[in-house]
Amino acid sequence: MPKISIEELKIELEKSKKEIVLLNSKYEVQVGELKKEVSYLKEQLMAQQDMLKMAVDYADKLGKELKNLKKRIDSGNFQSIH
Amino acid sequence: MSNESETLKDNLVTHHKGTHAKISFVEGKSVAVVEATSTYIPIEEFKKIFSEIGKLVDSKKITKLIFDKRKLTVFHQPSMEWYFTEWKEQMWHKGLKTHRKILPDNKVFQQSVKIGREKIKEEHPKLKFNEMDIQYKNTVQDAIDN
Numbered sequence: 001m002p003k004i005s006i007e008e009l010k011i012e013l014e015k016s017k018k019e020i021v022l023l024n025s026k027y028e029v030q031v032g033e034l035k036k037e038v039s040y041l042k043e044q045l046m047a048q049q050d051m052l053k054m055a056v057d058y059a060d061k062l063g064k065e066l067k068n069l070k071k072r073i074d075s076g077n078f079q080s081i082h
Numbered sequence: 083m084s085n086e087s088e089t090l091k092d093n094l095v096t097h098h099k100g101t102h103a104k105i106s107f108v109e110g111k112s113v114a115v116v117e118a119t120s121t122y123i124p125i126e127e128f129k130k131i132f133s134e135i136g137k138l139v140d141s142k143k144i145t146k147l148i149f150d151k152r153k154l155t156v157f158h159q160p161s162m163e164w165y166f167t168e169w170k171e172q173m174w175h176k177g178l179k180t181h182r183k184i185l186p187d188n189k190v191f192q193q194s195v196k197i198g199r200e201k202i203k204e205e206h207p208k209l210k211f212n213e214m215d216i217q218y219k220n221t222v223q224d225a226i227d228n
Contacts, residue, residue, distance in 0.1 A: 044122040047158040051194045054159070058197050 090223050097138055103131045105138065112143050113226055117150040128161045132169050139178050146180040147173075148225040154186055157194040159201075166202045166211050174210040181216045182225035 004012075093109040102123040106115045116135060123131070138144055170181070185192050203212065219225040 040122075040124045043124050043158075044156055047122065047156045050159060051157045051190065054194050054197050055190045058193060 088222055090226075092223070092226055094222075098131075098134050100127060100131050100134070102127045105131065105135055107138060107142055107144065108226055111146075111226070113146045113148065114138055114142070114144045115148045115150060115222060115225075118153045121153060121155040122158070123154070123161070125158060125161045125164070128158075129164065132165065136169070136173065136176075139173055139176050143177065145177050146182065147178055148182045148184070148219075148222060150184045150222060150225075151191075152184055152186045155188060155191065157191055157198065159198050162195075162198050163202055166199070167206055167209060170211045170214065171209060174214065179214050181214055182219050182228075183216070184219055184222065184225060 092111065094106040094115060095109055096104065096106050097114075098105040100119075102118065102120045104117045104119055106117070107113065108115065114135060116131065135144075135147065139147075170178075185195065217228070219228065
């Protein structure tokens, strides 16, 4: 095994430290991006849920209006506007 | 379908490319186009995009905005509320009074837009957007021309 001087070891150590700092910052950026992506996905899912609820509520409302209309027609108490 | 597959008579110049939408303007006309490039635009990005369009409205004196929503699959009511009650109001005073929208071929989305818009109208009857020229079109070219 070749002999390594203390000076060379110090240089190697410094290089490793710099690499760790770089990797750490890259990791932080990636985690940040991932967190942002997850929060976007969460927002999208909630929006999707709200959108479907809105459509279901509207369909329910239409269903009730149709039922009422049918009742009025069946009872003979219905006047067409035409 | 995005407007890239459409053949346009007019020349669209890209002004800004965001992560979820792209802004262009029509060369020689005071028309801007915002095209959704993802299935959903988070509210934070949505506000960024529209603030960028605000700058374009100032610099290019834009009077008509075409919002191409064909890529979208999810409708977000809070974003729409901000868009209608704040952004469109500010833009009205800058001369942007004509809006054209191209919706995706998705009945739930289309219905949600309709219900959402009615809801905002009911809650804010005095806002300027009630006086704006808002129409739905099928293509970017049709939206530019009419």
